[in-house]
Amino acid sequence: MQSLTPMFTLTTLFAVLAAVQAVPAPRRAAAVVPLTLTLDNSSINFDVAQTAEAAQPLDPQLISLSIEFGNAIDFFGDVGKPNEFSRKLLQNVVDRSGIPPVVRLGGNTQDKWVYCDNCTAALSSIVEVNPNHPMSSEAVNVTVGKAFFQALEENVPPATKFILGLNLGHNIYEIAQAEVDASLKYFNQSRILAYELGNEPNVYGGYPPVPARWRPSTWTVVDYAQQMLSWIPRLRARAKTNPPSFQFGSMIGPPTPFQDFSLTTLARMGVPQNIGGVKYFASHGYPENVCTKEASDQVQLTNYVNHLETVGFVSQYQGEIAAAKSAGAIFHIGETNSVACHGKDGVSNTLGALLWEIDYALTAAAAGVDRLFFHSGVGGFYYAMWEPLPVNSTTPAHINPTYYSMLFVADLVADLSQPTISRIVKLDTFDMAQYAIYEENRLQKLVILNTHYYNDTSETRPSKFVNVSSVLGPNIKFRRLTGSETTARSGVTWAGQSVDASGNIVGRLITEHASNGLIQLLASEAVIVERNGTSSS
Numbered sequence: 001m002q003s004l005t006p007m008f009t010l011t012t013l014f015a016v017l018a019a020v021q022a023v024p025a026p027r028r029a030a031a032v033v034p035l036t037l038t039l040d041n042s043s044i045n046f047d048v049a050q051t052a053e054a055a056q057p058l059d060p061q062l063i064s065l066s067i068e069f070g071n072a073i074d075f076f077g078d079v080g081k082p083n084e085f086s087r088k089l090l091q092n093v094v095d096r097s098g099i100p101p102v103v104r105l106g107g108n109t110q111d112k113w114v115y116c117d118n119c120t121a122a123l124s125s126i127v128e129v130n131p132n133h134p135m136s137s138e139a140v141n142v143t144v145g146k147a148f149f150q151a152l153e154e155n156v157p158p159a160t161k162f163i164l165g166l167n168l169g170h171n172i173y174e175i176a177q178a179e180v181d182a183s184l185k186y187f188n189q190s191r192i193l194a195y196e197l198g199n200e201p202n203v204y205g206g207y208p209p210v211p212a213r214w215r216p217s218t219w220t221v222v223d224y225a226q227q228m229l230s231w232i233p234r235l236r237a238r239a240k241t242n243p244p245s246f247q248f249g250s251m252i253g254p255p256t257p258f259q260d261f262s263l264t265t266l267a268r269m270g271v272p273q274n275i276g277g278v279k280y281f282a283s284h285g286y287p288e289n290v291c292t293k294e295a296s297d298q299v300q301l302t303n304y305v306n307h308l309e310t311v312g313f314v315s316q317y318q319g320e321i322a323a324a325k326s327a328g329a330i331f332h333i334g335e336t337n338s339v340a341c342h343g344k345d346g347v348s349n350t351l352g353a354l355l356w357e358i359d360y361a362l363t364a365a366a367a368g369v370d371r372l373f374f375h376s377g378v379g380g381f382y383y384a385m386w387e388p389l390p391v392n393s394t395t396p397a398h399i400n401p402t403y404y405s406m407l408f409v410a411d412l413v414a415d416l417s418q419p420t421i422s423r424i425v426k427l428d429t430f431d432m433a434q435y436a437i438y439e440e441n442r443l444q445k446l447v448i449l450n451t452h453y454y455n456d457t458s459e460t461r462p463s464k465f466v467n468v469s470s471v472l473g474p475n476i477k478f479r480r481l482t483g484s485e486t487t488a489r490s491g492v493t494w495a496g497q498s499v500d501a502s503g504n505i506v507g508r509l510i511t512e513h514a515s516n517g518l519i520q521l522l523a524s525e526a527v528i529v530e531r532n533g534t535s536s537s
């Protein structure tokens with residue numbers, strides 16, 4: 001694959017791109033997954049001060065939400081008819097950390113919505129269900145009326161902020177302008193974190209196996225750059241005061257095979273810096289997909305509960321993170337989840353996926369990612385944190401285990417004002433991940449995940465003792481995330497508590513203690529550990 005020289009003009013870039021051949025679809029290298037547990041106990045021993053120097057900010061909204069635009073009303077409910085399940089699930093997060101996740105409304109249907117000023121419905125959509133295609137539950141056309149904004153404003157916790165996706169796909173400036181105008185007129189702009197123009201524009205011209213959809217196959221990064229430089233300033237100028245912020249890019253990812261059409265390339269060209277108001281850079285990514293039968297057959301949970309695989313996945317974003325930071329922007333993995341094309345049953349909706357999600361988010365945070373937006377939609381989205389409506393006559397609205405990731409991170413940051421995070425790299429193994437959480441360079445907490453795969457409940461569940469005495473002292477308290485087995489689709493508990501069918505937290509909160517610094521972690525468990533009382537380290 002060609003690599004671009006660091007310095008070039010638009011013209012030379014165009015020439016280079018013209019020569020670029022179709023690159024192969026991103027594929028995970030076959031992983032060698034050791035299946036035996038390292039039974040040795042381990043001591044959590046590392047240079048606390050040196051590790052603090054490498055720490056990155058840990059955003060309280062690290063785990064945020066991306067919702068398929070056409071499903072926004074399904075998720076939050078209509079005017080006067082809030083979806084109480086969703087509201088409760090968001091409020092549970094607020095009750096812990098004081099702040100709800102950011103909600104990005106976007107995805108494929110972002111490029112299919114239009115605003116209709118005289119339509120009374122908040123949202124109406126055309127869905128053409130094809131039982132043979134996992135993506136067919138997504139709307140083909142979405143029409144939004146002014147009630148849409150009222151519903152969003154009334155139905156979510158008051159501090160909720162949105163990233164509102166705008167339609168670039170149709171390639172008609174007036175459509176995007178009408179969307180911004182409607183939001184400016186009918187939506188309290190304190191609800192807007194940013195607007196985002198277009199979803200995954202780097203593959204508008206097609207990319208195997210994705211066919212060209214919104215642009216001819218000759219579409220290049222230069223065409224995109226010119227459109228952004230022209231449209232975003234005009235859209236921002238629609239606001240009489242306080243021109244809004246934009247999120248830029250939202251490229252399909254992980255970025256490795258798309259370097260010619262990436263944030264790195266665009267930042268080098270100076271594009272986002274010259275638009276004005278670009279506060280966020282976003283790149284998307286899913287480790288694997290079920291978009292084709294062949295791809296689906298390769299998807300295995302063992303790849304997700306492999307911490308070293310997760311570290312490798314996140315490392316692909318290093319260049320994009322650096323591009324954002326060098327342009328003074330905040331970096332979002334703006335749409336992500338375990339398995340593209342709505343997830344895989346038995347993988348995306350399990351305890352293992354939950355452990356993966358926490359490990360992935362914390363690895364990303366330690367690498368400089370500010371937030372991750374875990375994607376959801378309605379109806380057989382196995383990777384959704386929750387299904388807000390009954391899926392069919394036998395499957396009611398429900399959470400999936402991955403919902404607990406938001407509670408876990410909310411508790412992790414709850415009592416800290418400006419936490420930072422570092423991965424304890426030297427302790428990494430395929431099934432153990434350790435993170436140090438600091439405040440003002442003082443070690444406050446550890447997160448320890450034992451991601452070891454355990455699916456055969458007739459066998460004794462492997463476990464491991466970790467000794468945190470050398471960094472936190474012997475007197476410790478910890479909360480435990482657990483479930484019956486890696487493949488469990490339900491029955492997860494966090495600190496002894498779970499979420500019932502109405503979205504309420506139930507059960508007695510359990511905090512465990514030890515005075516010898518030892519924690520026993522079963523295969524597929526995670527803990528947050530801190531000092532018990534004021535013992536020094």
Ligand SMILES: *[C@@H]1O[C@H](CO)[C@@H](O)[C@H](O)[C@H]1NC(C)=O
Pocket residue numbers: 039040041465518
């Ligand atoms: C690990 O530590 C536990 C608790 O101290 C002990 O019972 C066990 O024998 C140790 N295992 C190994 C392999 O050293």
Ligand SMILES: *[C@@H]1O[C@H](CO)[C@@H](O)[C@H](O)[C@H]1NC(C)=O
Pocket residue numbers: 118119120
């Ligand atoms: C809204 O207005 C458009 C154009 O003026 C018209 O075509 C459409 O039928 C109207 N829709 C409704 C629901 O009144």
Ligand SMILES: *[C@@H]1O[C@H](CO)[C@@H](O)[C@H](O)[C@H]1NC(C)=O
Pocket residue numbers: 126140141
């Ligand atoms: C969806 O919208 C497009 C563009 O507005 C239109 O051409 C198409 O006919 C619509 N499809 C359906 C099924 O209504």
Ligand SMILES: *[C@@H]1O[C@H](CO)[C@@H](O)[C@H](O)[C@H]1NC(C)=O
Pocket residue numbers: 188189190
């Ligand atoms: C918009 O929301 C902010 C923050 O909640 C509030 O202070 C303000 O009054 C609202 N503006 C309008 C016009 O409702």
Ligand SMILES: *[C@@H]1O[C@H](CO)[C@@H](O)[C@H](O)[C@H]1NC(C)=O
Pocket residue numbers: 380391392393394395
């Ligand atoms: C209902 O949905 C669930 C979850 O997608 C699926 O497993 C089940 O087969 C569906 N049942 C019917 C009757 O369609």
Ligand SMILES: *[C@@H]1O[C@H](CO)[C@@H](O)[C@H](O)[C@H]1NC(C)=O
Pocket residue numbers: 302455456457
């Ligand atoms: C557990 O996982 C292993 C490894 O993937 C597999 O070989 C085995 O069949 C699974 N056992 C059960 C009971 O699902």
Ligand SMILES: *[C@@H]1O[C@H](CO)[C@@H](O)[C@H](O)[C@H]1NC(C)=O
Pocket residue numbers: 043467468469470516517518
């Ligand atoms: C735990 O680590 C501390 C400090 O390194 C050590 O003194 C202690 O003996 C260890 N405890 C066990 C049970 O190994």
Ligand SMILES: *[C@@H]1O[C@H](CO)[C@@H](O)[C@H](O)[C@H]1NC(C)=O
Pocket residue numbers: 475476513514515532533
């Ligand atoms: C932990 O701290 C609590 C409250 O300070 C105390 O009551 C308890 O005895 C401590 N537990 C251990 C195991 O030291």
